[in-house]
Amino acid sequence: TGLPNRFLCLDRLRQNIARSAASDGVLAVLVVAIARWSLIERSFGRTTADGLLAAVAKRLTAVIGGLDTAARLGEARFAVLAGNLSTADDAARIAQVLLDQLKQPVAVAGREIAVGGTGGIAVYPADGETAETLVAHAEAALDRLPASQESGYQFYTSAMHTASSDRLLLEQQLIAAVERNEFLLLYQPQISFASSRIVGMEALIRWRHPELGMVPPAEFIPLAEETGAIVQIGEWVLDTACRELQRWFAAGVAPLRLAINISGRQYNDANLVPGIRGMLEATGFPPHLLELELTESVIMEDVIDAARRLGDLHALGINLAVDDFGTGYSSLSYLKRFPIRSLKVDRSFVRDIAHNQSSAAIARAIIAFGSALGLKVIAEGVESHDQYDILRSSGCDELQGY
Numbered sequence: 547t548g549l550p551n552r553f554l555c556l557d558r559l560r561q562n563i564a565r566s567a568a569s570d571g572v573l574a575v576l577v578v579a580i581a582r583w584s585l586i587e588r589s590f591g592r593t594t595a596d597g598l599l600a601a602v603a604k605r606l607t608a609v610i611g612g613l614d615t616a617a618r619l620g621e622a623r624f625a626v627l628a629g630n631l632s633t634a635d636d637a638a639r640i641a642q643v644l645l646d647q648l649k650q651p652v653a654v655a656g657r658e659i660a661v662g663g664t665g666g667i668a669v670y671p672a673d674g675e676t677a678e679t680l681v682a683h684a685e686a687a688l689d690r691l692p693a694s695q696e697s698g699y700q701f702y703t704s705a706m707h708t709a710s711s712d713r714l715l716l717e718q719q720l721i722a723a724v725e726r727n728e729f730l731l732l733y734q735p736q737i738s739f740a741s742s743r744i745v746g747m748e749a750l751i752r753w754r755h756p757e758l759g760m761v762p763p764a765e766f767i768p769l770a771e772e773t774g775a776i777v778q779i780g781e782w783v784l785d786t787a788c789r790e791l792q793r794w795f796a797a798g799v800a801p802l803r804l805a806i807n808i809s810g811r812q813y814n815d816a817n818l819v820p821g822i823r824g825m826l827e828a829t830g831f832p833p834h835l836l837e838l839e840l841t842e843s844v845i846m847e848d849v850i851d852a853a854r855r856l857g858d859l860h861a862l863g864i865n866l867a868v869d870d871f872g873t874g875y876s877s878l879s880y881l882k883r884f885p886i887r888s889l890k891v892d893r894s895f896v897r898d899i900a901h902n903q904s905s906a907a908i909a910r911a912i913i914a915f916g917s918a919l920g921l922k923v924i925a926e927g928v929e930s931h932d933q934y935d936i937l938r939s940s941g942c943d944e945l946q947g948y
Contacts, residue, residue, distance in 0.1 A: 555617035574637035746803030833863030893927025
């Protein structure tokens with residue numbers, strides 16, 4: 547990129563801090579990250595990705611001119627040191643200009659690539675008095691933005707430091723949670739509209755923390771995804787659920803379908819197919835009773851790879867379902883190309899189905915669409931008689947509560 551690296555960035559920031567301290571000026575550190583970087587790198591390759599980084603660096607330096615410093619902190623993350631500011635609001639304006647520039651397509655290797663970016667801002671002296679602290683706090687603000695967000699910025703707050711410390715502690719404890727046997731599985735029934743009988747269940751993981759009590763999945767699953775611990779946790783879920791159900795079957799429970807959600811990180815792990823094959827052999831669980839649930843966004847990241855990977859999973863004799871259908875890409879042509887057995891209507895449509903015509907129309911359309919393709923349709927989050935009646939009259943196959 548031709549930009550200073552992190553080491554030189556910190557050195558220049560120390561010089562800026564000394565000048566700001568002498569003049570009582572306001573100094574801001576803006577850390578900007580290119581959105582969807584891993585997807586861009588996978589889709590276009592390393593050479594094109596490098597060209598994109600160089601183009602973005604050139605665009606950043608053009609925006610800030612010679613008065614401020616731009617640096618590359620690593621991978622797809624840049625820093626801008628903005629000095630001689632009157633107020634913190636000036637930093638917000640600079641951040642917005644930078645992010646607006648990143649929204650513009652970048653021409654690389656004969657093609658135009660649309661990129662976006664998010665930013666975190668830390669201000670001297672309010673958010674820290676050393677170079678290392680300011681950069682760390684700007685990165686903390688950036689990291690607090692949702693992973694799915696493709697544009698926007700936020701300022702650092704002291705609450706983020708507490709949250710980061712708590713998050714780091716939780717991360718360390720999460721890695722050891724499997725060995726300490728702190729996870730447990732709950733099973734959410736799936737009921738047939740035709741027979742009113744339980745025909746399957748989805749295995750749901752919970753973390754029984756020794757000090758915090760039951761930790762909600764919304765708190766630890768994203769963290770497990772980030773750290774990569776989700777792969778080990780996912781393997782534990784598969785093995786434990788299959789072994790538990792085998793014990794139920796041996797005790798006289800009629801065979802039931804077992805649904806297990808596969809995360810994006812787990813799906814992309816090279817050991818997914820061999821690991822599931824080995825697990826089925828070790829547990830003796832009938833493959834036709836296992837259904838793996840994947841979201842549209844995970845499948846559609848790489849369609850060519852998905853055709854191969856899903857084909858390999860299907861060859862094991864297991865079933866595949868699209869979870870949260872209707873909330874992702876909805877590129878419906880993929881349903882013809884992949885060995886999908888079931889669609890799951892997301893509960894965001896089911897929740898308002900009795901009071902919102904749009905939600906009801908979407909749910910009915912998904913049910914009709916799935917039925918026309920010969921797919922089983924399961925509605926998630928069914929909690930009332932009104933929801934039950936509407937879904938049953940629409941021809942839905944199965945329901946699942948929340």
